Amino acid sequence: MTSDTKSPGSSRPGGRTARNTAAVLRATLDELGEHGYGALTAERVATRSGVHKATVYRRWGGVDGLLSAALEWSTTHAWEPARTGELRADLYGLAETVVRGFTDAPERDVSAASVAAAFASPEVAAALRVFMADRHARAAVVVADAIDRGEVPADTDAHEVVRAAVAPVYYRLFVSREPVTEADLRRAADLAADAAARGAFTAGPASSSRA
Structure with a gap:
């Protein structure tokens, strides 16, 4: 920090x-x-x-x-993701949490203003990166659970799976400024879970050979 x-x-x-x-x-x-x-x-x-x-x-x-x-x-405040026993459902829950954080009062105003401040201040941007890294590390437990269950390869990069699940949400919230629907959340979760199951987030042949 x-x-x-x-x-x-x-x-x-x-x-x-x-x-x-x-x-x-x-x-x-x-x-x-x-x-x-x-x-x-x-x-x-x-x-x-x-x-x-x-x-x-x-x-x-x-x-x-x-x-x-x-x-x-x-980052010192208690938070952990919901864990359902299935990666697809867990990733949906993470994406839904992101939407709530930027659309539900009163948290939404602080969340949006923090992102805006990071564009204006390098110091705040560095702090926001630390905050987001903390959230990604906490969220990654759902991928670790999936590895333990055999849903995804053992060398899956848990942080990249989390990023893949929530990135479309951030795009709609901050770039295209489109509404985020339940269908959008499920699509993002499904795509991330399916890609993880195929080994897209590993350092092995499945990831290095994909187009």
Whole structure:
């Protein structure tokens, strides 16, 4: 992570420092969701969190530092994918989770604004990459389960399977700006699961010989 800010609770768990850190980073995400990256300021965050402006500047240095630390903080929150016992269904669940994250209030505003901020700030972009890597690593457990069940080859790249399942969703959400239907989610999951079963995400002959 580009920010050297310690995550909430890493210093004096339950103490004033941890509470203030959590308040500031939560306020950062709330302000981002309500007003967008362009209107995000350290002053707004300080007012909303109840933490003195001088403290906010001293610890995080400004908007990009605040948002980077807030994204890092988000990786400490508990989340794991639903596991149904079938890769196809699990990948559908992941794709559906992505859609909900960008369409359901109140999370949708923060999610969309974080992506927009990453286009404007290299520091935030680096932090978002770390956040997404964390989510991919957690989601990859569904592919590990599929390997254990023999649904896909043992050397399948779990992260690439996850990316293949959710990439069409991100395309519709952020590039073509089309509605994402249940049929779209099922198609993406089916294609990723079928390709994984055929060895498309391995380093073996099946992947190296495909057109």
